[in-house]
Amino acid sequence: MPQNEHIEQHQRRHGHKPDHWEVQRKKEARVHKNRSKMAQKLFGLKAKLYNKKRYTEKVQMKKTMKMHEQKNTEEKNDDAIPGGAVPVYLLDREGMSRAKILSNTIKQKRKEKAGKWAVPVPKVKALTEDQMFTIVRSGKRKKKVWKRMINKVSFVGENFTRKPPKYERFIRPMALRFKKAHVTHPELKATFQLPIIGVKKNPQSHMYTTLGVITKGSVIEVNVSDLGLVTPTGKVVWGKYAQVTNNPELDGCINAVLLV
Amino acid sequence: MSKRKIDDVDTTNESSSKENTLGSEVTPSVIEQETKYFVELVKGDGSSDKVGGTLEVDAHFELKQLNELLNSEHFLNNDQQLPYSFFVNDVEIKDNIRDTLMKSIQDQLTPQAAKKLKQKEKGLNFVSTQDAPLRITFFPQALFRVRPVTRCTASLPGHSEAILSVSFSPDGTSVASGSGDATVRLWDLNTEMPQHTLQGHTHWVLCVQWSPDGKKVASGGKDNIVKVWWASNGKKTGKALKGHKKWVTGLAWEPFHADSSCRRLASCSKDETIRIWDVSLSKCEFTLSGHSKGVTSVKWGGDGTIYSCAQDLTVRLWNVDSKSCTKILHGHAHWVNHMTMSTEYILRKGAFDHECVPLEDDKLEERRVEAKARYDDVLGKNPVRLVTCSDDHTLILWEPAVSDKPIARMTGHQGIVNHVLFSPDGRMVASASFDKSIKVWDARNGKFMMTLRGHVGPVYQVSWSGDSRLLVSGSKDSTAKVWDLSNGRLMCDLPGHYDEVFSVDWSPDGQRVGSGGKDRVLKIWRQ
Incomplete structure (x- = not known):
């Protein structure tokens, strides 16, 4: 001791x-x-x-x-009946394909009706022209200054053919062209890589929409045929809108949220 | 009809032995040349009994004439003209005998064999049907005709969670729906209004089953409890039936012709057991254990056998009297998802025929005898057949009373087969698969009959109309569809659900279809 x-x-x-x-x-x-x-x-x-x-x-x-x-509080919740009921034949299959399941619940429907224009990124910072473009000088003495190179990410459709380079006013660099986006389904909390169909709206300017420039807050149309979405009449939905949530030119990828 | 000549000489013994040689001796060209055939008519209920004598008919004898002939005094001697369907070499006669015979022979021949036969034909003289009579098998068709449903007459809201199961009562007067909000609701079909809300479960109600006398409803839930309710007033019949350790996956009542008071109920559960309950005493009579994984479906056969299939890849047969497992059927390579037996429809309708006369208490015994007669009539001389469907994309046809080896394995689906159902006349089987298709199979030999395509999502469930001529299916693509089995085409589309359709059911009287799903609305469809 x-x-x-x-x-x-x-x-x-x-x-x-x-x-x-x-x-x-x-x-x-x-x-x-x-x-x-x-x-x-x-x-x-x-x-x-x-x-x-x-x-x-x-x-x-x-x-x-x-x-x-x-x-x-958890104990209190024990009495409540959990939601998301599934029939007996799907009980053992939970999680198998549920991540891919997209369905239009009533809630989703109502939300669509009530806030059709409510988007995940409601406000965007305005971009000035010199943030958007680099001036490219052309001509023999490099004194013509009407060419512009776009600094941001852009989507160029499949069937786009270039004008003769001499007369091309807007240059969309190959390295900043994108074909796919990472789209998150907000209710499933699952992300899918989906092909882009087009740029629906660039909030900065109508011109950027037509040029296919994708900046933060742009609304793009994506191909959702992989997800197996259906309309109430049983038709497969293939195009849906999504809003870009990141700065693609800084990140090197496009992240977007599906607008349901 | 003047061409008919009844042959007095009975050739039953001879003809049955010659049946198999028929296909090999007859060639397409000979059949084409022949203008008359010797035919005999054979019952298709498994007994192969010959009806009437052998007779000579014209090669262009048509289906309608055949039907008249069979109904006439020389054969069945029916008072009324009843509809039958005729088969030659397992091919249904749709127009006339010759075309069907040609088709059946061409189907049997491989391209190479056909070529060889053609060369041979030139120098040979063929034996024709005059030596061996042509066997024409006939089956009775349903006497009534169910008209296809086309429109939604009622969208019944009320459930606050997804509807997981829909079931019409055997007399077709009301419908029960079990839901994820832990209630069962009974709906009156004449007014299409809610009747009773049965509260008592504490978790999702997974399955609902009407007793064959139409007086009680049993419900099994994810809270491991089975409850039985009176359909007339929505009250519980007794205490909750507790005993299962995991959720209840299926329910089956004892057939009406075995016990007219409908006391006994079987329930299977994820906890690998099947329990037999005495409903009037509210207690468990005995437990059948043996499966090593969750039991997915249970059926109570008409002869005191309980059939069960489970995720441990086996199907088991249990004897109710000895309370033991009598047979184990092995065959599947993955979970067995669902099972159907050939007498399922008649056992479900129990005390009621297609006229649905209300059941009175003092006539129980009388009705029991009638039900027994109807059951025997449907079963005929065949043993009970089972079809199981599995995660290995196949179905298996069994005749468990005869052999524990499969009769046929039905392959062709490209996804999990989720649901399978015998047609009410027991001649066809429909299977619903996650590969977005429904396939229909011949229940006698497991031969493929047709594929019904049109859904754009996995098909969850199918249900037959009472006359076996129509089929309704519910799918994840939020539609139900009605299919015409005579030509294998989509008859009409039933859109209107906002989300997945989990359960569909065709009422036994053929008037209505009920469908329920994730959008919490029960829809009633009518003609």
């Missing part, structure tokens, strides 16, 4: 004083008084250290309280 543990040994042998637990309780009840006295008395570096320690303690306490609260 270590030399300094004689108090503990005594307690093991003879037990506590009769009023031990009472004293302890009262002492514990006084703790907050002592703490506040301490906090008022301390100054300088010691106060700083003490306050920091108290702060972390309090944060920890709040966290644990919050954890307990969450547990309570």
Whole structure:
């Protein structure tokens, strides 16, 4: 036995004083008084250290309280019947193809009716012409300045044929042309790589829409025939609109959210 | 009819032995030249009894004339003209005998064999049907005709979650729907209004089954409980039937002709067991265990056998009296998803025939005897047949009473086969698959008959009309479709659901089709 543990040994042998637990309780009840006295008395570096320690303690306490609260709410939810009911023959097939399933629930329908023009990115920052274009000088003395090269990502359709390069006013660089986009279905939380059909609207300007420039907030049409979407009459849907959520020219890819 | 000549000499024994040689001796050109055939008419109910004598008929004898002939005093001597369908070498006669015979022979021949035969024909003199009479098999058709449903007469909202199962009562007066909102609802069909809401389950109601006397409804849920309700007032008949450890996947009542009080109910569950319940005492009579994975379907046969299929790839037969497993059928290579038996429709209708006369309590015994007679009539001399469908994209036809080896394996689907159903007359089987198609098979030999294409999503369920001439299917593509089996074409499309159609059912009286799905609306379709 270590030399300094004689108090503990005594307690093991003879037990506590009769009023031990009472004293302890009262002492514990006084703790907050002592703490506040301490906090008022301390100054300088010691106060700083003490306050920091108290702060972390309090944060920890709040966290644990919050954890307990969450547990309570979960228990309440146990009685509720979970949604998303499936028939018995699909019970063991959950998750197999559900990620690919896109269906038009009533909720989705209503949302479509109510907020047809509510889009994930409602506002875009205006881009100036010199952010959009680089001026390309042409002519023998390089004094003609009517050519523009587009700095942003663009979509060029399959059947596009170039004008003679000499007369081409807008150059859409090959390296910034895209054919596919990563489209997320907001309700499924699943992402698919889908071919782009066209640019529906570029919010910056009508001209960019016709040029097929894709910037953040542009609405593009994508080919969703892979997803197996159907209309209420049982026809397969193949084109749907999606809004671009990233800056494709900076990221090197197009991320978009399907507008349902 | 003046051409008819009844042969006095009975050739039953001879002809049955010659039946098989017929195909090999007759060649297309000879048949084409012949103007008259000797034919005999044979019952198609498995007994192969010959009806009447052998007679000589014109080669261009048509279906209508054949029908008249069979109904006449020389053969069946029917008072009324009843409809029959005729088969030569398993090919149905649609126009006249000769064309059908030609077609059947051409179907049997491979291209090479046909070529050889042509060369041979020139120098040979062939034996024709005059030596062995042509066997024409006939089957009775349904006396009534169900008119196809075309329009939606009612969209019944009420459920607050997806409808998972729809079932018409055997007398066709009301329909029950089980839903993901943990309720069963009964709907009155005359007014097309809600009748009762049966609350009591605490989780999704997965399956609903009417008792064959139409007085009780059993429902099984994901809360592992089976509940039985009175259809008349929507009250529980007794306590909840608790015992399963996992969700209930299927229910089957004891056939009406075995017990007219409908006391016993079988339920199968994901927990690998089948439980037999006594409904009036609200307790479990016994448990059948043996499957090693979740049981997917259970059927109560007419002769006291319970059939079950499971995800452990097997089909098992259980004897109710000895409470033991009598046979295990192996054959599938993946989960067995669903099962159907040839007498399923008649057992479902139980106490009711196609006229649906209401059942009175003092006539129970009388009706039981009638039901027994109807059951025996449908079954004929054939043993009960089973068709199972599986995740391995195939179906298997079994005759479990005869052999535990499959009769035929039906291949052709390119996806999981989810649902399979015998036609009410037991001559065809329809299978619904996730490859977006429905296939129809001959239930006698498992031969492929036709594919019904038109859905653009997986097909979940099919249901036959009472006369076996029409079929309705529900699919994930949010439509139901009605198919005409006489030509294998889409008869009409039933659009209107906003989402997947999980369950379809054709009422036993043939008047209505009910469909329910993820859009929470029960739709009733009528002619």
